[in-house]
Amino acid sequence: xxxxxxxxxxxxxxxxxxxxxxxxxxxxxxxxxxxxxxxxxxxxxxxxxxxxxxxxxxxxxxxxxxxxxxxxxxxxxxxxxxxxxxxxxxxxxxxxxxxxxxxxxxxxxxxxxxxxxxxxxxxxxxxxxxxxxxxxxxxxxxxxxxxxxxxxxxxxxxxxxxxxxxxxxxxxxxxxxxxxxxxxxxxxxxxxxxxxxxxxxxxxxxxxxxxxxxxxxxxxxxxxxxxxxxxxxxxxxxxxxxxxxxxxxxxxxxxxxxxxxxxxxxxxxxxxxxxxxxxxxxxxxxxxxxxxxxxxxxxxxxxxxxxxxxxxxxxxxxxxxxxxxxxxxxxxxxxxxxxxxxxxxxxxxxxxxxxxxxxxxxxxxxxxxxxxxxxxxxxxxxxxxxxxxxxxxxxxxxxxxxxxxxxxxxxxxx
Numbered sequence: 001x002x003x004x005x006x007x008x009x010x011x012x013x014x015x016x017x018x019x020x021x022x023x024x025x026x027x028x029x030x031x032x033x034x035x036x037x038x039x040x041x042x043x044x045x046x047x048x049x050x051x052x053x054x055x056x057x058x059x060x061x062x063x064x065x066x067x068x069x070x071x072x073x074x075x076x077x078x079x080x081x082x083x084x085x086x087x088x089x090x091x092x093x094x095x096x097x098x099x100x101x102x103x104x105x106x107x108x109x110x111x112x113x114x115x116x117x118x119x120x121x122x123x124x125x126x127x128x129x130x131x132x133x134x135x136x137x138x139x140x141x142x143x144x145x146x147x148x149x150x151x152x153x154x155x156x157x158x159x160x161x162x163x164x165x166x167x168x169x170x171x172x173x174x175x176x177x178x179x180x181x182x183x184x185x186x187x188x189x190x191x192x193x194x195x196x197x198x199x200x201x202x203x204x205x206x207x208x209x210x211x212x213x214x215x216x217x218x219x220x221x222x223x224x225x226x227x228x229x230x231x232x233x234x235x236x237x238x239x240x241x242x243x244x245x246x247x248x249x250x251x252x253x254x255x256x257x258x259x260x261x262x263x264x265x266x267x268x269x270x271x272x273x274x275x276x277x278x279x280x281x282x283x284x285x286x287x288x289x290x291x292x293x294x295x296x297x298x299x300x301x302x303x304x305x306x307x308x309x310x311x312x313x314x315x316x317x318x319x320x321x322x323x324x325x326x327x328x329x330x331x332x333x334x335x336x337x338x339x340x341x342x343x344x345x346x347x348x349x350x351x352x353x354x355x356x357x358x359x360x361x362x363x364x365x366x367x368x369x370x371x372x373x374x375x376x377x378x379x380x381x382x383x384x385x386x387x388x389x390x391x392x393x394x395x396x397x398x399x400x401x402x403x404x405x406x407x408x409x410x411x412x413x414x
Contacts, residue, residue, distance in 0.1 A: 001046055005183070005353065007117065007403075008068045009012075019074065019078075020082070021082065021095075021096035022098075023038075023162060024095050024096040024098070024178070025096050025098055025099050025104065025110070026095070026099065026101075026103075026104050026318065027098055027101075027103055027105070027106070027107040027112050027351040027400065028103035028107070029095070029107055029108065030090055031090050032059050032097055033073070033092060033093070033095060033111075035111060035112075035364075036071075039338050040069060040070060040071040040072070041067075041069060041070045041115045042070065042071050042072075042073060042112050042113060042114045042115055042117050043063065043067070043070055043072045043073070043114065043115065043117075044072075044073050044075065044108075044112055044114040044116070044117045044118070044137075044260065045059075045060060045070070045073070045074045045075070045077045045117075045118045045120070046074075046097055046117070046119045046120060046123060047075075047085065047118065047120045048074055048075075048077045048078060048081060048083050048097075048121070048123055049077060049078040049081040049356070050078070050080050050081050050367070051078065051090065051199070051300045051327060052120040052121055052143075052262060053074070053081050053084045054078075054084070054119060054149060054199070054202050055121075055143055055198040055199045056074075056118075056120050056133065056142070056143070056198065056245075057088055057202070057229060057398045057402055058198065058201050058202065058203070059080055059118075059142070059198060059400050060072055060089065061358075062404045063233060063404055063407065066404060066408060067408075067411075068230075070115075071093075071123050071329065072089075072093065073093050073094070073095065073112060073114075074089050074093060074094050074095075074365070075094070075095055075096065075097040075098075075351065076094070076096065076097060077096070077097050078375045080263075080301055081204065081246070082094065082096060082324060083223050083301075083302075084302065088379070090254035090394065094146065094149050094325055095108075097245070100125040100126065100128055101127065102127055102131060104382075105127060105128050105132075106131065107130050109131060109135045109137075113135070113146045114132070114135075114137045115137060115138070115411065116137060116138045116139075116140065116407070116410065116411060117132045117137050117138070117139045117140070118140050118142055118407065119139065119140070119142070119146060120141075120142055120143050120198075121140045121141075121142075121144060121151070121205055121319075122141065122144055122145060124161070124164060124165070125282060126164050128374075129164060129167040129168065129336065130167055130386065131163075133166070133167035134408065136167045137410070137412075138166045138170075138410055139169055139170075140159070140168070140169060140170040140171075140172065140406075140407055140410055141168055141170070141172065142170060142172045142173065142195070142407075143169045143176065143195075143197065143198045143199070143399075143403070144171050144173045144178055144182060144197070145173070145175070145178045145286045145349075146178055146181035146182060146343055147324065147346045147348075148324075148343055148345035148346075148348060149346065151181055151185075151322055153187060153255060153275060154181075155184065155315070157252050157295075159186075161185050162186030162294055163186075164186075165182075165185070165186045165187045165188070166186075166188070168187070168191065169191060169410060170191055170406060170407075170410050171187050171191055171192045171193070171194070171204040172193055172194070172195040172402075172403055173192060173193065173195070173408055174194075174196065174197040174399075175194065175197075175349045176181065176269060176384060177192055177349065178192050178194075178349075179192045179193070186334060189365065191270045191330075193406060195246050195399050195402040195403045195406060196396065196398060196399030196402060196403075197350065197396065197399055198350070198391060198399045198400055199327060199329050199350075199398055199401060200329065200396040200398075201397050201398070201399055201400040202329065202333075204305075204333035204334065205305045205306040207306065207309065208306045209411070210283075210298070210303055210307070211306050211307060211309055211310065213288070214227070214257075214291075214296075214307070215293065215310060217288055217290070218255060218285050218310070219295075221290045221291070221292045222228060222252075222253060222257050222292070223253045223254075223290070223291055223292040223293075224251075224253060224254065224255060225251060225254055225255075225312040225313070225376050226254070226255045226256075226257065226310050226312050226313045227244065227247070227254065227255070227256045227257070227311065227312065227313050227315065227372065228256075228304075228307055228308055228310060228311035228313075228331070228336070229258050229259065229315040229317060230256045230259045230304045230307075230308065230314065230315070230317060230326070230330070230331070231259065231260075231261040231263065231276075231304070231315075231316060231317040231318055232258065232259065232260050232261060232269075232315075232317035233262075233317055233318050233321060234262050234265065234268075235319045235320070236317050236318075236323040236341075237258065237260070237269050237272055237319055239273065239275075239320055239365050239368060240256075240258070240320075240368070241256075241258075241272070241273070241276055241278060241295075242369070243369040243372055244256045244274075244278070244295070246369045247369075247372060247374075247376065248293055248371065250373065250412060251375075251376060252293055253292045253293055254293065254376075255291045255292065255293075255294065255295075256295045256296070257296045257298055257307055257310065257311075258280075258295050258296070258297050258298060259298035259304045259307075260297075260298075260299075261317060262284070263301060265297075266282075266297070266299040269297060270282065270297055273297065275294060277294070278294065278295055278382055279293065279294035280294055280295040280296070280297050281295075281296055281297065282297050282299050283296055283297060283298045283299055283300050283303070284299050284300055296336060304330070305330045305333075308331040308333070308334045309332060309334045309336075310376075311334065311336040311337075312335045312336070312337065312375075312376065313336065313338075313339060313372060313375050313376065314334075314336040314337065314338050314339070315338075315339045315340070315368075315381065316328050316331065316338065316339075316340050318343070318346075319340040319341030319342070319344050320341035320342075320343070320345045320368070321343060321362075322343045323340070323343060324344070324345045324346030324347075325341070325343055325344035325346050325347050325351065326346075326347070327347055327350070327353065328340060328347065328350060328389075329350065329393060330352070331389070332389040332390055332392065332393045333393060334386075335386040335387055335390040336386050336389070337361075337375055337382045337383075337385040337386045337389070338354070338359070338360045338361070338385070338386070338389055339360070339361045339362075339363060339368070339371060340360060340361070340362055340363075340369075340374065341362070341363060341364065341365070342362055342364050344362070346401065353380070353392060353396070354389060354392055357388055357391075357392045358385070359385065359388035359389040359391075359392045360385075360389065361375070362397060363376065363382070363401045379385070385389070
């Protein structure tokens with residue numbers, strides 16, 4: 001039971017993770033859930049962080065529409081996911097996912113008595129799945145994927161995984177390859193189907209005040225072009241900032257919006273900008289000062305997706321170094337020309353699809369400055385690249401409806 005406790009304690013000590021909602025994580029139900037005395041049928045949807053919350057948002061809305069008598073609760077693991085889920089679904093319906101200890105899980109199962117548990121992507125928690133199955137709940141894993149990085153580890157432990165995955169009634173994979181990998185690690189073939197990727201159905205964010213404010217500030221200063229570098233990780237910012245210094249030679253009024261992936265790294269990136277003597281402003285204290293020839297450090301959360309609307313070129317991070325990459329759908333929604341590094345294993349199918357339609361540029365660290373310069377020098381190609389990305393995205397919609405259909409069929413089984 002306590003085998004994973006050192007992991008949780010290490011993350012809390014090193015990164016400050018999981019401290020918020022700690023009592024909830026240990027099994028104390030928050031009073032804000034407001035459980036009714038006459039228990040409605042319950043669906044429990046678990047979405048780890050922001051990306052998963054965004055992916056399941058449309059599905060939750062579709063299920064609420066089709067199942068008006070059901071109550072849908074959403075759990076998250078990360079603080080950022082929790083904040084977004086409360087905003088999207090209401091505080092009375094959202095809580096922190098319990099740690100994978102029986103004493104933490106059982107209070108939720110007793111109180112919620114879920115008819116169905118829906119897990120986004122591949123969160124395989126042994127105690128949770130075993131206890132949820134034993135409680136009589138049906139378990140579905142939606143938007144399921146097995147990344148290139150995870151697959152070898154899963155295969156090594158497929159004997160154990162086979163017993164764990166036997167608790168799952170339905171797997172809805174993103175792609176046929178993910179379905180094949182699920183079966184390879186022990187999922188029952190009759191329970192595995194392909195429904196597509198829910199992230200293709202995420203609606204573009206509404207235009208926010210900061211987008212319009214920045215657009216006006218950039219236009220008033222005659223600044224540009226704008227390069228948005230999103231979800232960057234350690235080791236990428238020096239490469240991107242060197243490339244930006246190269247851009248400033250032909251484009252002295254260029255602007256970079258730099259968004260590190262993890263909030264705890266904001267101070268380190270600010271220190272790097274100072275060390276490199278690059279003029280910059282922190283978004284958290286920016287009051288409209290000119291950004292011409294400098295960097296706006298996005299040290300806030302929840303604004304990046306909308307800010308891709310300002311990008312002439314969008315770089316999506318976690319990909320210049322071997323971190324598996326991040327999702328390129330957000331810049332594609334805005335028709336931005338997309339550039340990524342050559343480490344995109346976590347999103348192999350999305351990137352491969354875009355690559356097959358000439359809708360993304362994939363570069364190594366040495367090629368990055370040249371590709372950015374070429375795109376910004378060729379307006380027609382840059383605009384066409386962004387248009388192909390938007391068209392590719394539109395061609396893939398429909399996973400939400402397919403997933404809802406399958407879940408309703410699961411609910412209807414005797």
